[in-house]
Amino acid sequence: MTEDLRAAALEAINRSQAAADSDYPVVHLAPPVGRLNDPNGLLVEGGTYHAFYQFSPFHPHRKLVYWGHASSDDLLHWTQHEPAIIPDSYYDRSGAYSGGAVVLDEDEACGLPASSRYQFFYTGNLKDPVTDERTASQCLVTSPDLERFTKWPDNPLLPAHPAGYTAHFRDPQVWRDPDDPGSFRMILGVQREDLTGAALLYRSEDLRSWRLEGELSFPDADGAFDHFGYMWECPGLVRLTDELTGQVRDVLIWCPQGIAPEDEGYENIFPCVYTVGCLEGTELRECDGTFAEVDRGFEFYAPQPFARRPSEPGPVLLVGWAGNASQDDQPSIETGGWVHALTVPRTVALRGGRLLQRPAVPLPADAAALSIVGRRLEGATPIRELDGHGSWHLRLEADPADARWGLRIGDEACCVTIEFLYDDDGAARLVVDRSRSRYTRHGATRTVTLPAGTPPRLEVVHDRSITELFVGDGALVFTLRSFVAPGTTGASVIGESVHPVAGCAVCFD
Known part of the structure; x- marks a missing residue:
């Protein structure tokens, strides 16, 4: 049969x-x-x-x-x-x-x-x-x-x-x-x-x-x-x-x-x-x-x-x-x-x-405005508007003088960190670290040298266990499976002067 x-x-x-x-x-x-x-x-x-x-x-x-x-x-x-x-x-x-x-x-x-x-x-x-x-x-x-x-x-x-x-x-x-x-x-x-x-x-x-x-x-x-x-x-x-x-x-x-x-x-x-x-x-x-x-x-x-x-x-x-x-x-x-x-x-x-x-789907004009403006000299600061959400779209930018800035998804024990590091000579690197996440077998940390003149902007589409990063004007894109702790929601910013972009965040869940 x-x-x-x-x-x-x-x-x-x-x-x-x-x-x-x-x-x-x-x-x-x-x-x-x-x-x-x-x-x-x-x-x-x-x-x-x-x-x-x-x-x-x-x-x-x-x-x-x-x-x-x-x-x-x-x-x-x-x-x-x-x-x-x-x-x-x-x-x-x-x-x-x-x-x-x-x-x-x-x-x-x-x-x-x-x-x-x-x-x-x-x-x-x-x-x-x-x-x-x-x-x-x-x-x-x-x-x-x-x-x-x-x-x-x-x-x-x-x-x-x-x-x-x-x-x-x-x-x-x-x-x-x-x-x-x-x-x-x-x-x-x-x-x-x-x-x-x-x-x-x-x-x-x-x-x-x-x-x-x-x-x-x-x-x-x-x-x-x-x-x-x-x-x-x-x-x-x-x-x-x-x-x-x-x-x-x-x-x-x-x-x-x-x-x-x-x-x-x-x-x-x-x-x-x-x-x-x-x-x-x-x-x-x-x-x-x-x-x-x-x-x-x-x-x-x-x-x-x-x-x-x-x-x-x-x-x-x-x-x-x-x-x-x-x-x-x-x-x-x-x-x-x-x-x-x-x-x-x-x-x-x-x-x-x-x-x-x-x-392909831009953030709507009425997307949430984030309460993250200010100086954060140490650690990471939670983004209040994302708390309780595990699926979201976010846009951030930093002061060009900030030597280190980025985003942490998940809690400190089980997370993915996305950091931009700037040397004194102006060279810039993106470092994505998922070594403290639940999936690291095919790469735990990756460093990418940014093209000269890349604007200090980051657009993120995070969806529970998958994250896509669009850097600067979109000339650099970075996709990863981001298995943080089950049910983890929200994100935190890293850096001294990270600013929201107008119409900067929307949650999908």
Whole structure:
């Protein structure tokens, strides 16, 4: 008898007590049960945001990956729906892996029926139970209404990897070619036969028949990415106009597995980086080989932008996985039977070639004004307005002359501290210390040197067990899982002259 995988997942969800866990976030999207990882198929439709994600409802007892599905009208409060993609076909029975979405406009039928208005591309994973040999294929699911999801009858669209590459061939992202109307492009992360990472580009006019264009290359990068890690995961391209130069640029964001950590930087198990250039054919030109991490925190991976229909343009919004490989041992798996979350959506901009990220939902004009102005020569001073709340959004700034300032989340015995330290020569560092929290295995303390001229401003989105830091103008972002004492609320400021920013705090719980 064939197992009903949809019914089994729904049963696991219905039995779940995850939402009752004191660590379960209020405004960050987390799984209803089990494990969440990469965001998938993000899209905006008529003012509603839909997030799909890698979902393992039976974790840790059984590793089988579905696509979970949730929606939101305000990017803060998420409603869970039934899983959208079930790994019940011969080509994905070992898991429906990551991918992206395309939303078709009325005049973009591409010869497709109305039931195909929403297109979801993903990697079907198949492992031989005897040899463990992997087969990866690229597959399609369509939906007429984001409630019903149908696998394309001629799946897989790309049944196997091309010659010269291994079976590590995955994570399709599809977008309209802005330079060739009526044409769509796909980028895939791959591993070459010499065990180095790369990305492949495909093209299609009908979203069904795809032809290989070639490997993404960097003619002006002096070989910087020729042997850059052993596998590239979750590659994606975002087109932005640089706020300083007015030039249109293509930002490549991807996760190169296997690059070596530095004394400061790329310290996560697998990092996520970006580089900037101009995509022409298969070449990312005017890219000099410079790259940087998208997020400097302990937990961040596989970000993806929201897809939009051409008739409903809007800001570029990015969401990442607030997790990483080998981090499934977090306290929540024991206390609530769930693990991991997505970041809050972020608006993305480019300034002088540097990626800027800010929370997509700004603080409201009537946000609370904090009573924290004054001198505090020692210790930390509680923020009265946050007392009793474990989920909040906060903006602070400091006097440039203050040599040490920051924030403490939690009590002194179990806390996370965020401090800015300034040397006599003006050099500035951010130090995030979670060594006294309940989760330190993959990093207890991290120091980040701030770019010169970074304004002494800090924006924090803290949500029970996850914290996101936006420093200065958003050029530095830091995501971490912040498991302080269960049920701990509030925060305290550190420093002599910390000021609230106008409309500076709102609580979510």
